[in-house]
Amino acid sequence: MNAISGISDNAYGYLAPNTIAPAGKLYIQDITLRDGLHAMQRRYTLEQVRQIAKALDKAKVDAIEISRGDGLSGSSFHSGFGDHTDWDWIAAAASVVKHARLSALLVPGIGTVHDLKRAHDMGVSSVRIATHCTEADVTKQHIEYARHLDMDVSGLLMMSHMTSPEALAQQAKLMEEYGAHCVYVADSCGMMTMNDVAARSIAYAQILKPETRFGIYAQHQLSLGVANSITAVQHGATRVDLSLAGVGAGAGNTPMEVFIAAADTYGYQHNINLSDLIVAAETLVRPWQNRVLYLDQNSLNAGSNGLHADFSHTAKEAAHNHGIDSHSILSELGRRQIIGGQIDMVTDVALELSKRSNQQVENNSTMSK
């Protein structure tokens, strides 16, 4: 009998034994209140933050991340300002959380060590320093400073599909050398297969110290989020990024309650109360979701062009504003290999394409005279 879910181990009939189990318990990292903001268009109220943080804490989630989708100080004209500051949100969560560790995301170039210090002073004891998969060197001062503050610190390599497994592992190694306790594979586009996750997990295992932890962030774009997270766990990952009801950009993140139910069928150990999670997803998150999460043509175009799903929404808006189609914008952004922080490029590209298209019309009109 699994003590957590109340499900008998034999209830499913004749299922395969768990071939590769992680050593010890999984560390469940909630990202509902951070990455989930993408899906709610950054419009959580403080009361919602308190309610969700309290429910996550009750369900015994190990860490709860609070900051904008783009991390601390990640508000801008392009990515939106939100109704409250990071500090308001952190204070709201800190006021209710008793068990879980509070964590924050920090993207160097968007957030600074000053933001980190302030978050730490407010009770944030864990930080994830995130950067593009080939840019680990920009995380050095932030990881070192987090260690100086005696925080738990992870390095997160976004868009991990854009470099080879071996090159990615080299970047993770740099983060380990800077002092990261944990390094992540982040499938920011949700276009990775189980093979892709396995290849990167194996590359990590070959190069990292045994004591360095390995984490997985998998988007649910191709509805492989749960499967990819399980695959990472089968290859040594112990930290898993999850959000209630899968709330997140595009087709969403790996849904926490579903991952935990799957983890139970695999017999993985964790601290979570599954029923509490299901209630939280159904009563606190789904009623506030402003859209159903599924694979649509826009998010598929974004992913297949190697772009974060957040670009799909922004490209749709820009396409509407400038009278061109969003598919062309996404193709052009993909051609330029735009990365996460460069979301202001969407408007630039839309303007350029619109200008080019008008020019074309003018030329045609001149020629026909």
Next chain:
Amino acid sequence: MNAISGISDNAYGYLAPNTIAPAGKLYIQDITLRDGLHAMQRRYTLEQVRQIAKALDKAKVDAIEISRGDGLSGSSFHSGFGDHTDWDWIAAAASVVKHARLSALLVPGIGTVHDLKRAHDMGVSSVRIATHCTEADVTKQHIEYARHLDMDVSGLLMMSHMTSPEALAQQAKLMEEYGAHCVYVADSCGMMTMNDVAARSIAYAQILKPETRFGIYAQHQLSLGVANSITAVQHGATRVDLSLAGVGAGAGNTPMEVFIAAADTYGYQHNINLSDLIVAAETLVRPWQNRVLYLDQNSLNAGSNGLHADFSHTAKEAAHNHGIDSHSILSELGRRQIIGGQIDMVTDVALELSKRSNQQVENNSTMSK
């Protein structure tokens, strides 16, 4: 460049090569208009059938299944009557389909060879004979009769998780001996892991003739439907059951458009036009869905008790009618190892539990006098 999706093979960056590819093209079996009926409470209009069948045909789906969720003649007081007969639906689909093969599901004990003959006369050229995973012997006359009619015929072993991989393969072998061209692993509860699917796929490969095809039906309960179908394909499956937008019982079936997008990232060959599918899912299926498909406590309880997700809805109704909780009904049904066709047992169990509970109240009241 993938000719079907228009996605460049290199667009995703550095992803793993497709380690195990199926020989030839995948055969995409639509089940939107059959299993999807569970989710629409059997209320498709003939016009909807025509529109959906036409869209599936345009997208170049290989086979389109038309019949009730429980197969031909599967209407009853317990599983519902629907607004139209199987024959009305089949005629509607047959009137618009130009490319795809029309198929039907037949569950021995519910449908008969007379139903099969009638469907065949109306243009159904493929049939799947489905039974509980330990009852292959009841399919003999139906498979033989389908072969006599010169139909394409598959054997489908429902609740495949309830017996060991080796015992399941023995049942599949019987179906092959009766004449089935294809035998299925059917994860009717959606509680199988990728390990479970792999174990059954390997057992099939060891015992079946090389020319016998192998198919996968995976529910999306734990959002492993796409991953489990991919796993089956990696182990030799060439037929995949899918529904538009994942429409189906409980948390739904493997969503067709998502599976095809994933299959493209794996480089699998198929006939499907992905854009057509996405448009069909968005414009024809989602607007008519009467509920969002996700893992809730009820469907999780059904699955963890080894019951088809359809029981969850029925148990909820019975619980409401008889003033008891649905969790107790599902536990008792699980204890009795109720299978697919025994849905009338829900009311029996509800009545019994309700009687027992009233008896208890009476006893307590007598004792306190």
